[in-house]
Amino acid sequence: MQDFLEVDPRFGSRWDLTELVAAAHKAGLRIILDIIFNHSGCNWLYPQDTPGGIYEAAYTLDRYPFGSWRGIDGRPVQAISGCDDAVWPQELQDRERYTRAGSGDLGAGSIEEARAEHKRSDFKSLRDFNLDSPGLLNDLARCYKYWIALTDCDGFRIDTLKHISFEQGRNFCGSIKEFAANLGKENFFLVGEIAGGDWAANRYLEALGRNLNAALDIGEMRQVLAGVAKGLAHPGAYFRGFSSDVALGSHRNLGNQHVSVLDDHDHVLGEKIRFSAYAASEAQVVAGVAMQLFTLGIPCIYYGTEQALAGPEDEERKWLPDWKASDRYLREAMFGPMHPRPGGVNSLDEQEDESMPGFGPFGTVGHHCFDPSFPIYRNIAAMAELRRAFPALRHGRQYLRQMALAEEGLEKFDFYGAGYEAGGRRLDGQIVAWSRILDDEEVLCLFNSHGSQNRSADVLVDAVLNRTNGMGSMTVVLNSAQEAIRPRRYSGAYRKGSKLMVKERDGMAYLEIRDLAASQVLVLASHPEREEGDVVHR
Template sequence: MEPRSVLDIDFRALTDRVFHPSPAAREDEVLYFLLVDRFSDGQEDGYLDNAGSRATGGTPLLGAADHGNAVPPVAGEESAAAWRAAGGGWVGGTLAGLRTKLGYLRRLGVTAVWVSPILRQVPGAGTYHGYGTYDFLAVDPHFGTGEDLRDLVAEAHRLGIRVVLDIVLNHAGDVFAYEPDVVPLWTGQPYPVRGLRPDGVWPLELQRPGTFTGKGRIVDWDRFPEYVEGDFDELKDIHLGSGDPDGYRPSPALIALTRAYQYWIAYADLDGFRVDTVKHMDQGAARYFASAIHEFAQSIGKERFALIAEITGDRAFAVRTLQSTGMDAALGLADVQDRLEWTVKGARDPAEYFALFRNSLQVGVDSHAWFRDRVVTGYDDHDQVRKGPSKARFAADDLGRRLALAALALNATTLGIPCVYYGSEQLFDGRGGNDRYIREAMFGGSFGPFRSRGRHAFDETHPVYVELAKILALRRRVPALRRGRQYLREISGDGVGFGLPRLLGAGFPGALRSVVPWSRIFADHEVVLAVNTDPFEARTAWVTVDDGLHAEGSTLTCRYSTDAGVVGGTVPVEARNGKAVLLTVPAAGFVMYEAAG
């Protein structure tokens, strides 16, 4: 029976067992983020199950001819409107369905799956995403049961995959109404409320007076204290406590929520939390939660339980927040996402992306390697705040489709903890300009990818899936790709004049069509990597390598190339700009070279 109060939880019984250990290092992980409602219902036909055997089901595999089958021209606007409407509500993905696709993720190279919030949501069509919780002690029936969560985690652990659950502390769902029944704007003053809605809010401790700030919805998302005290539209802000971080006084609500999330760690053997909207919480509240969760996790043997904080904003703000709160890594940094995407598409200087992981002292960090396990990197996600009304996936146009593998490779082999957003390995396009269109259902249903329905996309023969799996396998094998220092390398066309790859103009798309190389060095072992931002033509350039690690006349061996025919071939090290090698990178391609042995 589900507990109704945190006092109902028998922690002694829950913790009397051996728990799955934490990873040796967070930077070794490869995250995969999915929305449970949009991932799998377990009914797909012809996919490979967790053991690698062909499974049967009712939903066929998506083919090119199925693109647009939900919006055929002959059907008119009515059919297109039905497909669009389906994307605004529950589609039908479940925890049990996700469990059947863990083999798909393991074979891709995923080591940790980040699962969207799965606790019980306020009634209605608009909370399929999971961020409108009213019961923090129960799994939403749309997703399954607590036992389904426990079974998912157990199977993931058996396959070598950790599970990071997305959680919300900052707010609950639409659990009460203001008086009158409209959502007022934040003015800094509390508004009268009518009381809790019929389903209430749980655990019982959240039903006390003073649980919610009750100050209306945020209008200015960057004005303090508005963005801390205000509601996320209809989602109601929870009063977490008061005071500065060093002397913070947690509210009864924060204490109860912390205990509830400790319950889920023990109940399901979770490996980490992605903590939603940390920017919008008091830093003292985030610190209290981080301390209590880390201590609880360590007490049951999870020494490196991950707390990944969603911190929208720039790098310096994220660093200050992590240092103040004690959370482990930041996710959602707009400058990381934006610079990664536009570096590959040739519209930003590559130095801007690589500089995010340098100059640690400028943000008060005393280690050059500090960022390697403190920043989750990626470019596509489920809300794309940075894009405003122009939301679409990286592969929404021809340029993005051609360069998608290069973007995934750059993300996987540069500093940070890489995160793949579900469907990127299948080139989902997410066109439409709204959140719903970047949340397509992998299993098809009524809101499938590429404006389809009734077709699933778990295709392990897709070229991007196949090549990304090879790249992630190299990441597992080569420590430098996970833990090494990182250097953007100078290039040359003639082997005489060298310089960093730069835009030719003022940042217009397509301004940079070039080899973009970098090195990862770990324990005197250098790996040289490069992408080609030219989507149509192969590019050749002299690439600088470490002068002290290579002798003139030695060679580097190609370990990976999007031109499979050159893998295993070698290039000589020459005395140019210290030392350099001549590399050819296929159009929109990626290569990796290292010294033999």
């Protein structure tokens, strides 16, 4: 960040941004802007004799002297002579408003400690604000209030919130909330990007209270979500996260404080690769997004997931020394430029750096990759519409469902899945099923977590609700195999609108699911909209 009150001209103008927000609102969309108040850009340099150098000085518990501001060309300047020098607005040009402690360990110290190393450190070469400086927090809040008033945006994603103390975060968010409410935006949405795992995210939600709406789920549960979708983790590992006795439990039960993440560039834990990088098939990502859309929480679908973007192509990966370790490979250019922009100030005048190839999807250049007819796109669109149509999928209670694997000789209803052993065999890659129940309505969601083999199971449903619905059946309201092609041409099993009879054994109600294809997703409802030509599977 160099100018907190201006749009980077590489992307457009303030007018362009306001027009974008207005067009989104006209289409029924809401806009959340990404903001940061922990640090600025590399707008000044440390003195020449500073340990570690002028860009990333070695961390100190004390404070280094200020060196010099940087001019438009990145070189030191004695005085600020224009809007492209140093940092703007003027309130941020006070050198006492920077911590000046150098670049330390961004994970060091307790998140409870207001002056822990991870809270004082520069973000590598990005300069940490000294938020204890009188008036600075208020001035930064005023910058972002300006963007609310100018653009009419609907919320902020707050970057690096873990690196802000609880009190500073609470005061900043409270100030933004009050300003937005005064403009009639009582539901202005603030979501925090909080590194450090699920416990850290929950702790900030507790400390900031009603001033922070939600936290991005970029900790352990992101990895578990991906593992369950690929049949590599037991579904209980994910659904136990909704219990009130675990780290994220208190806000997972509420749902509206948990933003689920499958793909993202903030992979603070685990390998920095997209879900589809090592997926068994393109279709496997549909199972992961189904978990996001149909379990408790606010689904956050990263750009390119709907096109199954997977980073560089397989043959390129062996030549990339930081493959799996750098977030650069999570940031393909979906619209496929032939060349990138040049670095530094030259990018303001020159459109492309013809000495470098563009970084497009799957190792391509100049290839447009946004395809609304792509099967994954079609499925995610259909699932999002289903979530909108069924309140139970947004607000219902949630239950992981037991099942019996009769074809495996396992007639006992249990929670089967990755790591489960029976008869000396591991039962990895089984069907994963859960119900969302709202009042007298049950919606059953399930998918085959195996990447290449069909799976079958008898899946428990609510015996009381499904005895009293007058039908004795549940209706298919989504079938990912059908959505992947032109739905009217689909001739396979579990066609949308068909019914499955609810069966009973030992007082337990269940549905027979047979030969569900690899990564196939089904959703069935006890109270669907009536459709003509219903077919019943017995």
